[in-house]
Amino acid sequence: xxLSRLPPELVELIVAKIxxxxxxxxxxxxxxxxxxxxxxxxxxxxxxxxxxxxYAREWACEAAANHFDAxxxxxxxxxxxxxxxxxxxxxxxxxxxxxxxxRVLPRLTxxxxxxxxxxxxxxxxxxxxxxxxxxxxxxLAGRPRGATERLILxxxxxxxxxxxxxxxxAASNLYLKDLSVHPSDSAGRIAESPxxxxxxxxxxxxxxxxxxxxxxxxxxxxxxxxxxxxxxxxDKPLPLKALSDLxxxxxxxxxxxxxxxxxxxxxxxxxxTEYDLDVLRLPLPTHLPHLRRLIVRADKLVSExxxxxxxLLPDIAKILPESVTPALREVTIHVFVYMGPNTSLCxxxxxKALMRSLDExxxxxxxxxxxxxxxxxxxxxxxxxxxxxxRAFEAAMKEAFPQTCQKGMLFVALEAFRDINDxxxxxxxx
Numbered sequence: 001x002x003l004s005r006l007p008p009e010l011v012e013l014i015v016a017k018i019x020x021x022x023x024x025x026x027x028x029x030x031x032x033x034x035x036x037x038x039x040x041x042x043x044x045x046x047x048x049x050x051x052x053x054x055y056a057r058e059w060a061c062e063a064a065a066n067h068f069d070a071x072x073x074x075x076x077x078x079x080x081x082x083x084x085x086x087x088x089x090x091x092x093x094x095x096x097x098x099x100x101x102x103r104v105l106p107r108l109t110x111x112x113x114x115x116x117x118x119x120x121x122x123x124x125x126x127x128x129x130x131x132x133x134x135x136x137x138x139x140l141a142g143r144p145r146g147a148t149e150r151l152i153l154x155x156x157x158x159x160x161x162x163x164x165x166x167x168x169x170a171a172s173n174l175y176l177k178d179l180s181v182h183p184s185d186s187a188g189r190i191a192e193s194p195x196x197x198x199x200x201x202x203x204x205x206x207x208x209x210x211x212x213x214x215x216x217x218x219x220x221x222x223x224x225x226x227x228x229x230x231x232x233x234x235d236k237p238l239p240l241k242a243l244s245d246l247x248x249x250x251x252x253x254x255x256x257x258x259x260x261x262x263x264x265x266x267x268x269x270x271x272x273t274e275y276d277l278d279v280l281r282l283p284l285p286t287h288l289p290h291l292r293r294l295i296v297r298a299d300k301l302v303s304e305x306x307x308x309x310x311x312l313l314p315d316i317a318k319i320l321p322e323s324v325t326p327a328l329r330e331v332t333i334h335v336f337v338y339m340g341p342n343t344s345l346c347x348x349x350x351x352k353a354l355m356r357s358l359d360e361x362x363x364x365x366x367x368x369x370x371x372x373x374x375x376x377x378x379x380x381x382x383x384x385x386x387x388x389x390x391r392a393f394e395a396a397m398k399e400a401f402p403q404t405c406q407k408g409m410l411f412v413a414l415e416a417f418r419d420i421n422d423x424x425x426x427x428x429x430x
Contacts, residue, residue, distance in 0.1 A: 065100035075107035117154035199226035206233035212242035231258035302339035302348035
């Protein structure tokens with residue numbers, strides 16, 4: 001059969017329908033020139049470059065630059081760009097590597113999602129990462145407005161206060177994890193004009209308290225004018241106040257709030273109750289006219305009745321009245337359960353007064369349609385154990401929320417994490 005006679009649209013459909021592995025796609029490129037373009041699109045859809053030793057499916061910076069010099073069209077297929085700035089303590093980016101990075105970045109004209117991260121296991125001088133970060137910031141600042149849909153920054157990246165203007169204007173959807181901001185330093189020495197900024201629509205900032213504090217400063221207030229999704233990790237007083245203040249700043253536009261976004265290695269029930277409960281109050285706005293979805297994550301020891309942190313669910317209940325959230329449609333509560341081998345005990349004793357008040361608040365709200373309780377367990381279990389865990393949790397929820405259940409609003413689900421890699425992959429996919 002003459003494959004060259006196949007219509008390109010049909011070839012695209014064939015390749016799209018078959019779940020090829022990375023190696024299969026490479027081999028398919030060699031079968032026929034007809035299959036090369038659609039396979040190359042999938043091979044280079046995600047471009048990952050590492051400044052240290054490349055892992056599987058990662059490019060060394062110079063190798064990527066040379067490859068795109070030889071075949072420039074391949075860079076146009078990269079819809080997702082990942083740059084690992086983690087460096088070996090004995091190695092800093094040479095002039096040759098920096099030149100290679102500066103050759104790669106301008107070619108990524110169709111990249112929609114960008115992820116930059118640096119995980120530093122040992123004490124490595126920060127100035128090693130300033131040069132590549134400066135190159136990235138200049139590239140982001142020069143991209144057309146709206147070219148970047150999502151920007152993810154994680155770890156020990158050298159960012160200053162001025163740099164945050166570049167970050168906040170780069171994309172409408174930001175995921176900023178474990179970031180620190182220097183009060184005056186700037187890797188890129190770039191200050192963006194507010195008039196050139198994208199409208200910030202989604203902000204996810206777990207473990208980035210300095211970022212949220214920065215957004216409350218007058219010179220950054222304009223970034224909050226169109227915010228629709230706000231997601232923060234809340235396990236201590238400082239980010240708690242930031243959440244409250246950010247909610248107030250964006251009260252007229254917020255449609256989705258995620259409280260206590262769970263990060264596996266950073267949060268534990270033992271550390272969440274160290275603070276005085278009188279201090280830990282969550283004074284959310286008294287009116288959130290467009291809020292449609294509320295997502296909360298709490299912890300629970302199977303031997304104790306209270307959820308932890310103890311202030312979280314009671315304070316969240318205050319925004320359930322119709323006068324506060326007239327457009328609320330869905331409430332999702334994830335409960336990470338710390339328990340032993342006996343799944344039938346899940347979730348253990350419950351705070352009856354709290355559950356009763358929540359039950360009444362759910363059914364009284366005229367627009368609320370879905371209340372989902374999700375049990376989370378990170379220990380590896382057999383399918384039968386997971387099913388038993390979900391059944392026990394579902395039975396407990398139906399007993400705790402009889403009115404919500406009778407109204408057909410109550411749903412129960414299981415969120416099972418096989419291992420830490422599964423957890424972090426879920427976080428990466430958000």
